[in-house]
Amino acid sequence: xxxxILLIIMLNSFDGIKLNGEFRYTPQAKQKLFHDAxxxxxxxxxxxFLYGGAAKGGKSESLRWEAHRNCLQYPRLRGLLxxxxxxxxxxxxxxxxxxxxxxxxxxxxxxxxxxxxxNESVLEFGYGERESDFAQYLSAEYDxxxxxxxxxxxxDFSYKLRxxxxxxxxxxxxxxxxxxxxGSIAHVDVRNYFVRKTNVDSERFSQYNPDRVFFLxxxxxxxxxxxxxxxxxxxxxxxxxxxxxxxxxxxxxDIFEGQFFDEFFESVxxxxxxxxxxxxxxxxxxxxxxxxxxxxxxxxxxFMDYNGNVVVYxxxxxxxxxxxxxxxxxxxxxxxxxxxxxxxxxxxNLWLPDQFDVDNSHYPAxxxxxxxxxxxxxxxxxxxxxxxxxxxxxCNDAVKDYLHWQEEDATLIIKPKLKIYERCTxxxxxxxxxxxxxxxxxxxxxxxxxxxxxxxxMGFMTLYKPREPIKDTRSxxxxxxxxxxxxxxxxxxxx
Numbered sequence: 001x002x003x004x005i006l007l008i009i010m011l012n013s014f015d016g017i018k019l020n021g022e023f024r025y026t027p028q029a030k031q032k033l034f035h036d037a038x039x040x041x042x043x044x045x046x047x048x049f050l051y052g053g054a055a056k057g058g059k060s061e062s063l064r065w066e067a068h069r070n071c072l073q074y075p076r077l078r079g080l081l082x083x084x085x086x087x088x089x090x091x092x093x094x095x096x097x098x099x100x101x102x103x104x105x106x107x108x109x110x111x112x113x114x115x116x117x118x119n120e121s122v123l124e125f126g127y128g129e130r131e132s133d134f135a136q137y138l139s140a141e142y143d144x145x146x147x148x149x150x151x152x153x154x155x156d157f158s159y160k161l162r163x164x165x166x167x168x169x170x171x172x173x174x175x176x177x178x179x180x181x182x183g184s185i186a187h188v189d190v191r192n193y194f195v196r197k198t199n200v201d202s203e204r205f206s207q208y209n210p211d212r213v214f215f216l217x218x219x220x221x222x223x224x225x226x227x228x229x230x231x232x233x234x235x236x237x238x239x240x241x242x243x244x245x246x247x248x249x250x251x252x253x254d255i256f257e258g259q260f261f262d263e264f265f266e267s268v269x270x271x272x273x274x275x276x277x278x279x280x281x282x283x284x285x286x287x288x289x290x291x292x293x294x295x296x297x298x299x300x301x302x303f304m305d306y307n308g309n310v311v312v313y314x315x316x317x318x319x320x321x322x323x324x325x326x327x328x329x330x331x332x333x334x335x336x337x338x339x340x341x342x343x344x345x346x347x348x349n350l351w352l353p354d355q356f357d358v359d360n361s362h363y364p365a366x367x368x369x370x371x372x373x374x375x376x377x378x379x380x381x382x383x384x385x386x387x388x389x390x391x392x393x394x395c396n397d398a399v400k401d402y403l404h405w406q407e408e409d410a411t412l413i414i415k416p417k418l419k420i421y422e423r424c425t426x427x428x429x430x431x432x433x434x435x436x437x438x439x440x441x442x443x444x445x446x447x448x449x450x451x452x453x454x455x456x457x458m459g460f461m462t463l464y465k466p467r468e469p470i471k472d473t474r475s476x477x478x479x480x481x482x483x484x485x486x487x488x489x490x491x492x493x494x495x
Contacts, residue, residue, distance in 0.1 A: 012040050014069065024101065030222035031062040037214050038066060041173055046214040048162075049177035050150065050194040053218035053253075058226070059179035060092050063146050066177065068100060070144060071121035074172055077143045078122050082161070084129040084152040092148060094125060129153055134161060141166040143174055150178035154447070155189035156204065179218075183256030185447060188433040191253050199429060203319065260396070260434045260444050263403045268412075270428060271311070271421050279338050282313055287339075290459030291346040291375065293364060295319070297326055298455040300427055301339060304463045310402060312420045312427060312456060314339075323364055331371045345458040346375040378458045393442045395457040398464045408474070417467065418460075426452035 014035040016026040027035055034051045041047065051059045067079050083089040097108050097115055106117040113125040124142075128134050134157050142165060147158050158178070165174035180190065192199045197210040220226070220237060227234060255262065285303040292298050301314040316333045318326050334340045350365035365375050399418070406414035420428055430452045437443040444450065474482070 012036070012043070014039050017065070017068065017072065019102065019105065025065045025068070027062060027065070028058060028222060028224055030216065030218060031058055031065075034062050034216050035066055035069065037216065038175055038177060039069075041175060044214075045212055047173075047175055047212045048194070049175065049214045049216075050190070051177075051179045051216045051218055052150070052181070052190070052194065058223045059218050060148050063148055063177065063179045064093055064097070064100070067123050067144070067146055070172075071117050071123055072105075072119070074121065074143075074169060075119035076121055076168060077172065078124070078141070078168060079144045079146065080124045080126060080137060080140075080142045080161075080164075081146045081148065082126045082128070082137075082153070082158075083148045084127060086127045088149070089125060089127045097125075128157070131157055137161060138164060140164060141168075143168055143172055145176050147176075147178040148180070149184070150180040151182065151184040151186045151190050152180075153186060155186040155193070158186070159205070181256070182253045183258050184435060185445065187253075187256060187435070188429055188449065191433075192429075195253050199425065254432060258435045259432065260436045261400065261403060261431050263400070263405065263416075264432045266428070268405055269403065269416055269418060269420055271419050273422060276421060277313070283338065286463065287342045288459040288462050289339075289342050289344040290378075290455040290457065291344050291350070292451045292455035292458070293326075293347045293350045294451070296449075296451050297321075297330075298426060298451045299330060299333075299344065300424065300452060300456040300459060301342065302456070302459055302463065308465060309417045309419060310460060310463050312418075312424050314421065315424045315426055315452065315455075317426055317452075323367060327367050327371055327373075330368065331373060334373065340372060341374065343374050343376055345378045345462055347454070347458070348377055350375065351377055378461075389440075389443065392444070395461055396442065396444065398461060398466075399457060401467055402460075402464070406474070408478070424452075427456055 014027065014032065017024050031051075034049070037044065037046055038049055051062060053059075064081065067081055071077050071079060081093065083092065094108075094113070104118070106115055108115045115123040115125070117123075126137055128137075129152065131154075138160065145161055145165060147153065147161070150158060162176045165176060167174050178190075178194075182191070193205070193208070194213055194215045197213060197215075200208045200210075202208070220234065254266070282303055285305055287301065287303045289299050289301045296319045297317065299316040300312055301316075302310055302312040304310050314337065316330055318329050321329065331340075334342070346365060346368075350368070351363050353363045365377070368375050402418035403416055404414065405412060405416040420431075422428070430450060434448060434450060434453060435445045437445045444453075
């Protein structure tokens with residue numbers, strides 16, 4: 001039987017896919033905005049697209065159907081749709097691909113994970129979360145690349161895939177698109193690149209142009225089909241804590257599932273420029289700095305005020321500089337601000353000779369000390385993996401202690417003891433973006449960009465003093481609510 005395929009595209013607007021008079025896919029209003037942005041990329045200039053935000057917004061579905069739309073419209077296209085792991089790929093896409101279109105339109109090859117359309121277009125499905133997983137895709141070329149749950153894959157890997165875009169037809173403009181919830185390993189990069197379009201690393205993304213980047217926020221309210229089918233889903237989300245509602249209901253990119261320091265809020269913990277102290281005033285307090293050394297080096301400067309609050313007031317960063325450049329850069333930074341006499345609690349690897357040191361009596365720290373920078377080797381007590389973890393957990397607990405705050409009736413009844421100057425961009429970006437380790441709720445997941453946090457905690461631990469016990473002033477209903485929340489969190493980790 002001959003199949004009549006009709007892509008409903010009117011006035012540069014995509015309204016769905018019909019087969020023999022029956023709609024196989026009709027985008028909802030927000031999904032339509034996503035499809036139309038890609039459809040009209042020759043006019044709007046966008047080349048990178050993200051549909052991201054809250055859960056249950058219909059993001060993954062629209063991503064797969066965007067692949068169908070292009071492959072059905074243009075013969076002999078080659079597309080790639082990626083997820084971080086095969087079980088998620090199977091659950092979200094492969095289990096549904098057979099029912100999207102009839103066999104007369106295309107066939108899915110379960111061994112190769114290819115869907116081949118009758119017009120010779122091919123949609124390849126892939127997965128990976130390590131660099132080695134992506135080698136097979138980097139040797140191919142694609143007209144479009146789609147990445148589902150973009151934040152679950154290191155962003156450098158996803159961005160490298162983008163280099164494999166190449167048009168197979170003169171009438172087709174290649175594009176790179178993703179869909180995702182906030183959170184996970186690439187949260188900061190994805191948020192900066194697509195959502196905020198600020199603080200994008202110019203070395204990693206040298207040709208970045210925000211005018212070519214499209215972001216569409218998603219919420220459960222956008223999924224009218226789900227709300228009609230299961231109206232209680234909205235009530236269930238609204239019954240969550242206010243913090244969890246921000247994650248799952250509103251898709252807030254500053255609050256997300258798995259966030260380690262989930263009490264950090266810019267409005268609570270960040271000091272604006274109008275309230276900065278002068279450096280001469282700052283030096284009247286007890287000062288210290290923390291230094292994380294490596295390819296990317298960071299120094300965080302902080303002081304403790306007379307009320308026992310820790311204030312991070314400045315930071316120095318260097319990426320990819322050779323040792324002599326790092327030494328000069330930090331020295332100049334400290335001299336300019338009058339901070340040369342500040343003690344710096346420094347990473348232990350500064351006392352390890354590297355390939356540039358001719359003998360074991362010379363090491364990176366000696367070069368910094370030689371220019372009058374006051375480096376002290378931080379004591380981590382990490383003679384074994386267990387003790388190393390113990391040090392990290394102790395640091396994490398201490399930071400959480402000073403970040404903690406409590407609000408009741410829009411009034412702070414417990415104030416945080418940690419504040420950060422707005423100019424400390426790296427630390428402000430890093431703290432709220434760190435995610436919890438998959439198998440250890442007391443630690444932070446490996447592989448994140450945590451250099452500024454590592455630098456900060458080295459200095460912070462020399463100032464930290466546990467809070468005095470505070471009388472619990474919460475109302476009884478609030479105590480019960482918080483207890484339920486804590487039990488729920490523990491049950492999730494136990495599962």
